[in-house]
Amino acid sequence: MLKLNAELKKQNEKLKQDKLNAEQEAEATVSSVKREYEAKGRELDRRIGEAAKQSASLKSERQxxxxxxxxxxxxxxLDQKKELDRKFKAQTASYDSFLLGLLxxxxxxxxxxxxRSEAFKSDFKTFFMVIWQFIVNAxxxxxxxxxxxxxxGDKIPQPVVATIAHYLLLxxxxxxxxxxxxxLIFLGASKVFEFYTEDYADTMSLAVFLISLAVSVYFAEPIRAVIPINLLLLLILVHIVYVLIGHL
Known part of the structure; x- marks a missing residue:
C-alpha cells in the first residue's frame, strides 16, 4: 500500500512537472508568436508609412x-488669342478701308x-429756299x-414808361x-439724333442713303415725270421710311 501511494505520488509529481513544462512551453510559443506578429506589425506599419509618403509624393508631383x-x-x-485678335483687327481694318474707299x-x-443735274440742283435750291421762307414767315x-x-404798353399814360413797356413786351x-x-427744336433734334446714332448709325443706313441719293440723282428726270415732288424731300422721306421699317 505504501508502495502504491509512493508510486501515485511520484506520478502526480511527474504530471505536475509535465504540466509546468507544457505551460512554460506554451508561454514560450505564445511569446514567440507574439514577438513574430509584433515584428510583422511593425514591418507593416513601416510599409504603410512608406506607401503614405510615396502617395503624398505622387500626389504632390501630380499636382x-x-x-x-x-x-x-x-x-x-493667350498667345493664340492675341494672334487671332491681331489678324482679325488687321482684316477688319483692311475691310473698313476698302469699304470706306468704295463709299x-x-x-x-x-x-x-x-x-451736273439741273433737276437735282433746282430741287436742292428750292428745298432750302422753302425752309428759309418758312423761317422768315414764322x-x-x-x-x-x-x-x-x-x-x-402804349396804354400807359406816361410816354417814357409806355415806350419802355412797349419794347419790353415786344x-x-x-x-x-x-x-x-x-x-423744343433742339430737344427734338437731339432725341432724333440719339435715336438714330444708337440704332441706325451703321454701314447699312449709309448704303441705303447713298443708293437713294444715287437713284435720285441719276433718275431725276424720270422720277420728276412720274412723281411731282422735290427730289431732296423724296430722299429724306425714303430714309424716314427705311428707319420706320427697321424700327418695327
Missing part, C-alpha cells in the same frame, strides 16, 4: 504636373453727278404777334417764344 500643364495651356491659349468713291461720283408772324402784345414776347421754340 505640380497639372499646374504646369494648366499654365502652359493658358499661355498657349467715298460713290459719294464723290454721286455729288459730281448731282452738281419770324414775321412772331414779330406781328409781339407788336400786337406790345400795344398793351422783346419778352418775341424772345421768349423764339427761345422756347428753339429749345
Amino acid at each position: 505640380s504636373i497639372s499646374e504646369d500643364i494648366e499654365q502652359r495651356a493658358t499661355a498657349k491659349y 467715298l468713291y460713290g459719294v464723290l461720283t454721286t455729288v459730281f453727278t448731282a452738281v 419770324f414775321q408772324l412772331l414779330l406781328k404777334g409781339g407788336q400786337w402784345v406790345s400795344q398793351l 422783346i419778352v414776347f418775341v424772345g421768349g417764344i423764339a427761345i422756347g421754340v428753339g429749345f
